[in-house]
Amino acid sequence: MTHGSLIPKILVTKIGFDGHDRGSRVVAAALRDAGMEVIYTPPWQEIAAVVKLAMEEDVDVIGISSLATDHLIVPKLMVALRSAGLGDVGVIVGGIVPDREEQVLLEAGVARVFHPGSAMADIADFVHGLAERVRARRIAA
């Protein structure tokens, strides 16, 4: 897929207690190689710290990697983003998320959940499209 000249800006991070970071590192590197501006943090970020970083860095998208149930607090992140006036930032989640809980995340406003086995190119395409929509919404506002 080809995209316009927009360079998406994405924060790749992990919240909660788990530190399995192979996924977040591989995805961060793949998105960087796809030409995006990637802000990568080590795992174990507090929700408040993610919101602050997203605001300071003015990112289009936040990618949360969750391998060990940390996605269960992503709805709390969505609330915190909205309270901080960052409701327009796109949020994606990647990792081990059971179907039932995927629905909960989507209902909380997560744009998409990527499961194990996702191709890097598909993730990059989706982030690109999501970032375009986020920018368009911001201009409209």
Next chain:
Amino acid sequence: MNKPIVSQLLSTPAAHREWEQEYAATIGTDKNVINRSGVAIEPLYTERDWSAAEHAGELGLPGQPPYTRGIYATMHRGRTWTQRQLIGMGTPAEYNERLMEVLAQGATAVSLIPCNSVFRGYDMDESHIELLGTCGTVVNTADHMDRALQGVDLARTSCAMNDPSPFTLLAFMLATARRRGTDWRQISGTSNQSDYLSHYVANHMFFRIALPGARRILADHIAFCNQHVPKWNPMSVVGQHMQQAGANPAEAVAFTLSSAIQNAQDCIARGMDPDDFLPRFTFFFDISVSFFEEIAKFRAARRIWARVARDRLGAKDPRSWRFKFHGQTSGVDLTRQQPLNNIARVTVQAMAGILGGLQSLHTDAYDEALSVPSADGARIAVATQNILREEAHLTDVIDPLGGSFYIEKLTDDMQAEIERIVKIVDDAGGMYQAVESGLVQRMIGESARKFQRRIDDAEQTVVGVNAYQVEEDSSARPINPRPNRDAMQTHLDSFKAFKAQRSQAAAQGALDALVRAAGDPRDNVFGRVVEAAEAGCTHGEICHTLRRELGFGHVQAIV
């Protein structure tokens, strides 16, 4: 008269040429085959690659140095591996219920995985309740451990604790043993997560105390256990994290051996005799689905360790040279797609570990790529071991693949590759410095990306992921359990009540002693952790105290 059979079996130069010609004519363009460690693999191995006459000294018999064929004379024919399933979820009472089921199904040893909040050094009243008990059991006090191990005879049952520095779980267990009148000298088991270097490299969930402090606490822990809990293995050197994080099999072994060398040298520098502590060193490895390579990995690792322990670390007791290891089938190889296929993967992985000569085995549940294993998934994982041990005749013969041209050549190649990487670490100043500088993390990250590219480019088939996909009905997937929130809330309330009711003076006194120990290199920090556990201190209080005194272990952001 017929020629002797033996000369017909060996390939004469003419026969070999004939085979080469026929092979070339039949195959057309040959594939460039490389294994997961990046080693080129030939289509056929013969006595040109490896011969028993030339290499007998590299093998030894089982129980004889350099232990390529196994560390004990009897190996699995005498005693099969310990069947040790990792379990841990919910409250201590819920854990105990699951533990009793697993023991009834044939598991022969206990393991305890604590909640991720425990790994991160927090008590339950400092955590998001949504995350409590989802990946392990919430054990914050000696009372919790007593409840978790109710009905378990600590003098007779080997217990593995997933217990990173500062080893509060073992401290809680020792406190429990004292209450029950069990002699510490009878307690056996392993501190499964004592390898702080691997946590720093492969992150995982652990990460609590800055490197220099973690280094000291480990040496204190080894010294304490050697003296007071002599059947306990205080050091489990972990390659599993690194391979899960992306290291290839050769790198995983090289970094693990380098960590073992570093830890042993740290103990020697404190004046300890290697023959006092090395017999209690154990190793913990991932077993991937790359069947032959994994077998070669374990055979090579045994051989290298025997020489390292003897020649480099100066150990004289053969027990110090024996490379004892626990294997865990690789979760990274499991797929979310068509999850039942994972039973086949786990079987192949487990066979590689068994044929590789492991001492203890955990088989993953087929639904681990979906979530925390279901009860059914956990049962099948145990059954897989029972089938391999008692139906498949895998244990009839010791090192059944020994002498195979391919396995022996692969073992030799694996050894050379491992030694090459150990040298890189040595040149960087040893494992501690190679980790501190980020060298090891960068190498692992590069291997992870290379492997991902091979999957993305479909050079490496992953059934159901990049080949043989089918439409799947998501409703057919197993429903994975989550802890009972009400039970967790009750557990939390009783924890708060315990903290309010205990002797605050005794708890504070023990934490003060911990502070003094942290500042006094002649004291033993782990000994003070045990005293704190007995005085009613909580996991979080002990971790916070040491973090304050010894610094927080921040992780480098290396992409």
